[in-house]
Amino acid sequence: MFENSGRTEISHLGEFGLIDHISKSIKTHQTSTIKGVGDDAAVIDAGDKFVLISTDMMVEGTHFDLTYTPLMHLGYKAIVTNISDIVAMNGKATHVLTSISISNRFSLEAVEELYKGMLAACNAYGVDLVGGDTTSSQKGLIISVTCYGEVAKEKVCYRSGCKPGDLVLVSGDLGAAYLGLHILEREKRIFLERPDFKPDLEGNDYIIQRQLKPEARIDIVKLLNDIGVQPTSMMDISDGLSSELHHIAKQSQVGFTIYEDKLPIDPIAYQRAIDLGIDPSTAMLNGGEDYELLFTVSMNDYEKIKKEMEVTIIGHAVDAGEGLHLISKANNKHKLSAQGWNHL
Amino acid sequence: MFENSGRTEISHLGEFGLIDHISKSIKTHQTSTIKGVGDDAAVIDAGDKFVLISTDMMVEGTHFDLTYTPLMHLGYKAIVTNISDIVAMNGKATHVLTSISISNRFSLEAVEELYKGMLAACNAYGVDLVGGDTTSSQKGLIISVTCYGEVAKEKVCYRSGCKPGDLVLVSGDLGAAYLGLHILEREKRIFLERPDFKPDLEGNDYIIQRQLKPEARIDIVKLLNDIGVQPTSMMDISDGLSSELHHIAKQSQVGFTIYEDKLPIDPIAYQRAIDLGIDPSTAMLNGGEDYELLFTVSMNDYEKIKKEMEVTIIGHAVDAGEGLHLISKANNKHKLSAQGWNHL
Numbered sequence: 001m002f003e004n005s006g007r008t009e010i011s012h013l014g015e016f017g018l019i020d021h022i023s024k025s026i027k028t029h030q031t032s033t034i035k036g037v038g039d040d041a042a043v044i045d046a047g048d049k050f051v052l053i054s055t056d057m058m059v060e061g062t063h064f065d066l067t068y069t070p071l072m073h074l075g076y077k078a079i080v081t082n083i084s085d086i087v088a089m090n091g092k093a094t095h096v097l098t099s100i101s102i103s104n105r106f107s108l109e110a111v112e113e114l115y116k117g118m119l120a121a122c123n124a125y126g127v128d129l130v131g132g133d134t135t136s137s138q139k140g141l142i143i144s145v146t147c148y149g150e151v152a153k154e155k156v157c158y159r160s161g162c163k164p165g166d167l168v169l170v171s172g173d174l175g176a177a178y179l180g181l182h183i184l185e186r187e188k189r190i191f192l193e194r195p196d197f198k199p200d201l202e203g204n205d206y207i208i209q210r211q212l213k214p215e216a217r218i219d220i221v222k223l224l225n226d227i228g229v230q231p232t233s234m235m236d237i238s239d240g241l242s243s244e245l246h247h248i249a250k251q252s253q254v255g256f257t258i259y260e261d262k263l264p265i266d267p268i269a270y271q272r273a274i275d276l277g278i279d280p281s282t283a284m285l286n287g288g289e290d291y292e293l294l295f296t297v298s299m300n301d302y303e304k305i306k307k308e309m310e311v312t313i314i315g316h317a318v319d320a321g322e323g324l325h326l327i328s329k330a331n332n333k334h335k336l337s338a339q340g341w342n343h344l
Numbered sequence: 345m346f347e348n349s350g351r352t353e354i355s356h357l358g359e360f361g362l363i364d365h366i367s368k369s370i371k372t373h374q375t376s377t378i379k380g381v382g383d384d385a386a387v388i389d390a391g392d393k394f395v396l397i398s399t400d401m402m403v404e405g406t407h408f409d410l411t412y413t414p415l416m417h418l419g420y421k422a423i424v425t426n427i428s429d430i431v432a433m434n435g436k437a438t439h440v441l442t443s444i445s446i447s448n449r450f451s452l453e454a455v456e457e458l459y460k461g462m463l464a465a466c467n468a469y470g471v472d473l474v475g476g477d478t479t480s481s482q483k484g485l486i487i488s489v490t491c492y493g494e495v496a497k498e499k500v501c502y503r504s505g506c507k508p509g510d511l512v513l514v515s516g517d518l519g520a521a522y523l524g525l526h527i528l529e530r531e532k533r534i535f536l537e538r539p540d541f542k543p544d545l546e547g548n549d550y551i552i553q554r555q556l557k558p559e560a561r562i563d564i565v566k567l568l569n570d571i572g573v574q575p576t577s578m579m580d581i582s583d584g585l586s587s588e589l590h591h592i593a594k595q596s597q598v599g600f601t602i603y604e605d606k607l608p609i610d611p612i613a614y615q616r617a618i619d620l621g622i623d624p625s626t627a628m629l630n631g632g633e634d635y636e637l638l639f640t641v642s643m644n645d646y647e648k649i650k651k652e653m654e655v656t657i658i659g660h661a662v663d664a665g666e667g668l669h670l671i672s673k674a675n676n677k678h679k680l681s682a683q684g685w686n687h688l
Contacts, residue, residue: 006453007451007452007453008451008452008453009448009451009452010446010448010450010451010452010455010480011448012452013452015478015479018452018455018478019478021452021456022455022456022459025459025460025463026463026466026472026473027463027466027467028472029466029467029470029471029472030438030439030470030471030472032438032439033439033472033474035474036472036473036474036475037473037474037475037476041475042439042441042474042475044438044439044474044492046390046391046395047390047391047392047393048391048392049391051390051395051492053397053439053441053474053475053490053492054441054475055441055443055475055476055477055488055490056443056477057443057444057445057477057479057486057488058479059445059479059480059481059482059486060482061481061482062445062479062480062481062482063479094374094376094388095374095376095377095386095388095397097386097397097398097399097490099399099400099401099488100401101401101403101406101486102354104353104354104355106354107351107352107353107354108351108352108353108354108356108357108362108365109350109351109352111354111362111366112365112366115366115369116369119369119370119371122370122371122373123371123373126373126374127373127374128370128372128373128374128377128380129370129380129381130377130379130380130381130386130388130397131380131381131385131386131397131398131399132381132399133399133400133401133488134359134362134363135359135401135402135403135406135407136354136403136406137403137405137406137484137486138403138404138405138406138483138484139482139483139484140481140482140483142401142403142445142481142486144399144401144443144477144488146397146399146441146490148388148395148397
């Protein structure tokens with residue numbers, strides 16, 4: 001058995017601390033390795049283009065709750081969130097491999113539902129499922145997806161290329177997936193107390209769909225290409241806007257000034273946030289799981305991008321020394337932490 | 345929650361049945377997809393060469409037992425067994441991505457041990473660790489490894505190319521990993537009854553090493569290349585020789601005749617099998633986990649390959665209608681099932 005002497009809890013480091021810690025020991029042997037750990041996907045030189053590969057693991061009880069997550073939606077989301085990582089490198093996803101580990105609680109019909117969702121996502125995005133593994137677990141469901149894609153060498157986009165003065169943009173709207181999760185968790189709590197209870201999801205279709213069935217913004221990569229804008233940095237928003245801004249800030253060695261009144265939210269999501277007593281800006285900054293794109297472009301591209309309806313300019317990059325701040329609607333300057341921002 | 349109506353147990357189909365079942369629903373969208381599910385690795389056209397990708401999931405309690413598996417060895421094995429899948433396509437592994445899911449039972453030091461083993465394997469095989477994911481699990485340790493590699497287009501080797509008359513070969517020796525597992529399980533049972541007991545592993549170094557720290561036969565791929573032999577089919581022996589012969593038979597539409605007296609076993613492993621009351625041939629045919637290569641070559645290559653010490657000719661391919669058989673030492677013909685072969 002492994003030794004527990006000199007035990008340090010993983011929680012002391014956190015996920016990103018752990019990754020940083022392990023990354024220090026990694027040596028590179030292959031000249032084809034362009035980018036390893038630390039971006040949305042690894043980048044490998046494949047001759048006339050770059051190959052992109054990303055992998056993610058989803059664990060029952062940590063990443064999803066089968067009480068309110070249909071297995072078909074879960075399968076769809078598992079594929080889409082991985083495609084989103086390839087999109088975040090300005091690339092095109094082409095292939096996936098999916099591994100699942102299941103306890104004997106799951107029937108063949110359950111596994112079929114899961115794969116039906118995975119294959120629906122593959123068909124929607126024109127991606128081929130080319131491999132995987134199925135194993136039995138002692139407890140619960142674990143899904144691991146690896147996504148493979150490609151990008152023209154001159155188009156690849158890292159987290160590290162943002163410069164002070166660049167514009168900061170996000171696609172679509174933010175916060176809805178978080179509010180959807182909030183509703184689902186609320187209905188679950190009521191259901192557990194009163195099993196005869198029928199969930200009240202009326203009027204919450206949009207925010208629940210954002211949580212259960214997100215999409216990858218392949219249209220934004222196409223748009224940027226069509227209007228001739230090469231982002232200086234990009235990543236997808238899985239953990240929350242604030243957290244992702246800190247990743248780009250760290251890797252690009254910049255700071256950011258973000259304007260609260262520019263943050264995009266869907267009108268229904270805004271109303272639900274108010275109903276639920278959640279600050280809409282908190283939902284947008286801390287929520288995560290919308291799988292929208294956060295990216296920066298040179299100020300020179302302002303004219304090209306300003307009229308595009310699918311993206312919103314939310315601020316600009318500043319010198320690293322200035323740090324990360326949010327300018328509130330009341331025009332106050334608040335420090336933006338990786339955990340986000342609280343009105344109080 | 346998913347429906348249990350019309351419930352079919354996964355165990356009715358088995359792992360391979362489940363994969364076959366799911367594979368039927370897969371559609372191909374990308375012209376670059378050369379080979380999807382069903383071989384040791386997927387094959388993707390990357391322009392002037394083929395890219396190979398394979399993924400595997402290892403689950404505590406199913407694939408490994410931390411009572412007797414040092415985490416460093418486990419990390420090493422997780423990488424090597426995936427490299428072996430690329431090798432089995434006659435390719436060269438260049439990159440890996442590793443995801444782990446851990447419960448809070450694991451300390452930072454434990455995770456470091458695991459990654460130390462993974463990185464030791466990466467360094468030994470000149471492979472770059474370029475990505476992954478770390479998540480928390482409700483129970484136990486789950487490891488998912490994706491291996492990426494490449495092969496010249498004319499060198500790729502599938503399970504499907506064997507023809508009647510071809511010679512059947514294996515690299516190295518078989519059965520030792522299975523016997524090593526047997527010893528480890530025996531010592532564990534004694535240890536659980538008598539915690540003051542010191543494991544007696546004396547004289548079992550080789551077979552235990554074969555179980556805990558297997559290697560991928562990159563030397564065989566090099567050898568075949570050097571002597572100018574292109575295998576007609578190849579796979580690595582992870583589940584057992586009999587099982588793998590059935591995979592090749594099915595995909596190549598052939599049968600096999602295998603000779604018991606040709607099966608290669610290490611002399612120490614042979615003696616341990618006798619000591620343990622295990623038929624050595626059963627260990628070789630059913631054991632698995634040696635990660636040796638099983639491959640077939642054209643009879644025309646006999647002169648080139650017959651003197652190579654690292655490989656053994658164990659039989660030949662026959663027409664599919666003849667089925668799979670083992671010719672015993674007593675010259676009796678036994679049907680060879682996927683589960684292997686029993687003396688009795």
